[in-house]
Amino acid sequence: MTTRGALIVFEGLDRSGKTTQTEKLLKYLNENGKKAIIQRFPDRSEPLTGSTIDNYLRNASCINQTKEAIHLLFSANRWLLRQKIEELLKEGTNVIVDRYSFSGVTYTLSKGVSKQFACPPELGLIRPDAVLYFDVDPAVTAKRGGFGDEVLERTDFQQKVRENMKMFENQSYWKKINANETIDEVHKNVCAIVNDLIPKVATNPIESLDE
Ligand code: TMP
Numbered sequence: 506m507t508t509r510g511a512l513i514v515f516e517g518l519d520r521s522g523k524t525t526q527t528e529k530l531l532k533y534l535n536e537n538g539k540k541a542i543i544q545r546f547p548d549r550s551e552p553l554t555g556s557t558i559d560n561y562l563r564n565a566s567c568i569n570q571t572k573e574a575i576h577l578l579f580s581a582n583r584w585l586l587r588q589k590i591e592e593l594l595k596e597g598t599n600v601i602v603d604r605y606s607f608s609g610v611t612y613t614l615s616k617g618v619s620k621q622f623a624c625p626p627e628l629g630l631i632r633p634d635a636v637l638y639f640d641v642d643p644a645v646t647a648k649r650g651g652f653g654d655e656v657l658e659r660t661d662f663q664q665k666v667r668e669n670m671k672m673f674e675n676q677s678y679w680k681k682i683n684a685n686e687t688i689d690e691v692h693k694n695v696c697a698i699v700n701d702l703i704p705k706v707a708t709n710p711i712e713s714l715d716e
Contacts, residue, residue: 507597509594513530515637518663519652519655521684522639522688529692546603554581572616579613583627628715631712634702635702638679641684
């Protein structure tokens with residue numbers, strides 16, 4: 506019987522170390538004979554939505570985009586990759602996702618948009634098997650290299666995102682990671698969770714986000 510791959514999502518504030526850790530996990534899984542790929546969101550190379558989102562984030566856009574329209578673009582960006590992710594999981598590839606619906610919802614809520622507007626577009630996307638949430642104080646990330654390069658990298662805004670992320674704490678897939686530890690310690694914690702997860706979900710059906 507073909508077993509499926511796991512959908513492992515990394516979430517957290519800007520500069521919380523997610524990207525470094527997704528790359529370390531990919532290398533670890535490949536070295537241990539497991540198929541895996543990284544999918545980043547927003548996917549700035551996606552032909553319909555990628556460059557508009559990239560322009561917005563780099564503050565290079567010449568059109569006046571509303572918060573709601575930007576939210577839907579981020580969500581559409583995920584929907585446009587849904588089928589590809591499902592196919593990869595079904596053929597047994599583990600999909601490591603750098604940001605997903607949880608960034609989508611919390612970043613938009615932090616701009617003052619309602620939950621009633623922000624949550625529905627995410628329903629029906631593939632439900633992650635685990636969300637590794639990199640928790641860190643925005644006062645710490647603000648000191649890290651590159652912080653401030655993009656429009657949403659402001660400490661007061663990041664603090665709101667951190668507060669809003671708490672809405673997912675009760676979900677069974679939510680695993681909080683202390684992102685203040687060293688890169689190697691965080692990697693060890695990530696590997697322990699993922700090693701446990703992959704065999705557990707291998708014969709589970711692929712489900713959709715429904716709440
Ligand atoms: P990145 O730095 O991980 O590429 O993310 C780009 C920024 O986009 C980051 O500040 C978080 C934000 N974002 C949203 O506002 N909504 C979304 O749906 C996603 C995936 C990211």
